[in-house]
Amino acid sequence: MHIAFFTNFYHPVVNGVVRSVASFRDVLMKQGHNVFVFAQTDVSYTDNEPFIFRYPSLPLPLPGEISAALPVSSFVDQLLPILKLDVIHTHHPILLGQTAARKAAELDLPLIFTFHTQYWEYTHYIPFPQEAIQEFLKNAVHRWLKEFMQKCQHIIIPSESMKKILVQNYGLEERYTVIPTGVDLEPYRCASWRALRKEMGWRDETVLISVGRLAPEKNWDTLLHAFAKASSQHPDLRLVLIGDGPAKETLVSLASELGIADHITFTGSLPFEDVPCYLKAADAFTFASVTETQGLVTMEAMAAGLPVVAVDGSGTRDIVEHGKHGFLVENDVDALAKGIQDLLSDPQRTKRFSSNALKKAKSFDVTQLGKQMVNVYDQAIQDKRENHYVTLRAEENTEQAISPTQA
Numbered sequence: 001m002h003i004a005f006f007t008n009f010y011h012p013v014v015n016g017v018v019r020s021v022a023s024f025r026d027v028l029m030k031q032g033h034n035v036f037v038f039a040q041t042d043v044s045y046t047d048n049e050p051f052i053f054r055y056p057s058l059p060l061p062l063p064g065e066i067s068a069a070l071p072v073s074s075f076v077d078q079l080l081p082i083l084k085l086d087v088i089h090t091h092h093p094i095l096l097g098q099t100a101a102r103k104a105a106e107l108d109l110p111l112i113f114t115f116h117t118q119y120w121e122y123t124h125y126i127p128f129p130q131e132a133i134q135e136f137l138k139n140a141v142h143r144w145l146k147e148f149m150q151k152c153q154h155i156i157i158p159s160e161s162m163k164k165i166l167v168q169n170y171g172l173e174e175r176y177t178v179i180p181t182g183v184d185l186e187p188y189r190c191a192s193w194r195a196l197r198k199e200m201g202w203r204d205e206t207v208l209i210s211v212g213r214l215a216p217e218k219n220w221d222t223l224l225h226a227f228a229k230a231s232s233q234h235p236d237l238r239l240v241l242i243g244d245g246p247a248k249e250t251l252v253s254l255a256s257e258l259g260i261a262d263h264i265t266f267t268g269s270l271p272f273e274d275v276p277c278y279l280k281a282a283d284a285f286t287f288a289s290v291t292e293t294q295g296l297v298t299m300e301a302m303a304a305g306l307p308v309v310a311v312d313g314s315g316t317r318d319i320v321e322h323g324k325h326g327f328l329v330e331n332d333v334d335a336l337a338k339g340i341q342d343l344l345s346d347p348q349r350t351k352r353f354s355s356n357a358l359k360k361a362k363s364f365d366v367t368q369l370g371k372q373m374v375n376v377y378d379q380a381i382q383d384k385r386e387n388h389y390v391t392l393r394a395e396e397n398t399e400q401a402i403s404p405t406q407a
Helices: 016-030 074-082 096-106 119-125 131-149 160-169 186-190 194-200 220-231 248-257 272-281 296-303 333-345 347-364 366-385
Strands: 002-006 034-040 052-055 057-059 067-069 087-090 111-114 154-157 176-178 206-211 237-242 264-268 284-287 308-311 326-329
Touching: 002 016, 002 096, 016 034, 016 296, 016 366, 034 067, 034 096, 052 074, 087 096, 087 366, 096 111, 111 366, 154 160, 154 366, 160 176, 186 272, 194 272, 206 272, 206 296, 220 237, 220 248, 220 284, 220 333, 237 272, 248 264, 272 296, 284 296, 284 333, 296 308, 296 347, 308 333, 326 333, 333 347
Parallel strands: 002 034, 002 087, 034 052, 087 111, 111 154, 154 176, 206 237, 206 284, 237 264, 284 308, 308 326
Antiparallel strands: 057 067
16 A cells, blocks of 8 residues: 655654654564655754655754645645555644645545644633633634545544544544554663663652653653652652643742752753653653543653553543552642642552553554554545545534543
């Protein structure tokens, strides 16, 4: 099968969408399919993979020198018909997502869309803070996403939580499949972590770790306040945050205000191949985000055998079973602090959580998930032949803006 992935971000950008795209591309290629990636240009990066095609791009005013793809390329326009594609799979609904939809229509190909992100949670980046304007923007995003989904033959949804949102609030009725991003377990089995603990000076500390973009929607303030409360009872506690983003300076300042700066390590962005080692070097994973679509970083933490203390939010609750793999708590500083303290109070229970996490991680096997994706492609090809598209419920039941509490 010849498959085109359209994504606004690919290597060298490090985020959940890139990990998902790269993971599925790798397993599909190993299963004998050709996967062509169409993504943004990065002049500082040289591709080592075959079949990566780059659109011109412009830098975004965000940390990490991220660039956004410009959906114009005469080379790609000429190339696409030559590739004899079977399906076009877009990982974003905007920029290259719009290009993917247009090319699918021009080439009479099925269009598949993975709903990676709760897009309505990102309207705060548009500099209109007034509540009424933000409400208008969220509803505009809601209507626009509905229009885009109806151009598709199939929607891939990364978690049951996101399925609930799309079914209840977007009116999605059929032609969707829940397929989480898989995890390759081998890097976690092979990770050499003891030297890292020694190098970082963590040998005598209990290390909590968290991973994600340092941005407001990830709820880092709650985590830092909870850690401050928990660490007052456990002076050997350390929090390691892997990631970068626009809130980093604010979080560094908050750590100083809370008196915990000496007990927090901000690693910045790390190459993905280094993350398993850091996770294996930690003692537990903690997470406060309520805007996740699939809980990918939580999956990776569990692949490293880490027990979890997290806010009970979308995506995370699809991965973690309370009382089996760790604790899920309310989105509240005191509740999260208590969850951390409860975990630390019972080493035997923590060991059991760790063992259960490793067992659950086996269900994230990327090979089986890749086979599910191919089944979706086969169905989408048939639906395109029969002129079937994604269908949504009547508009009157799906006009309200979505909020994290609805997840």
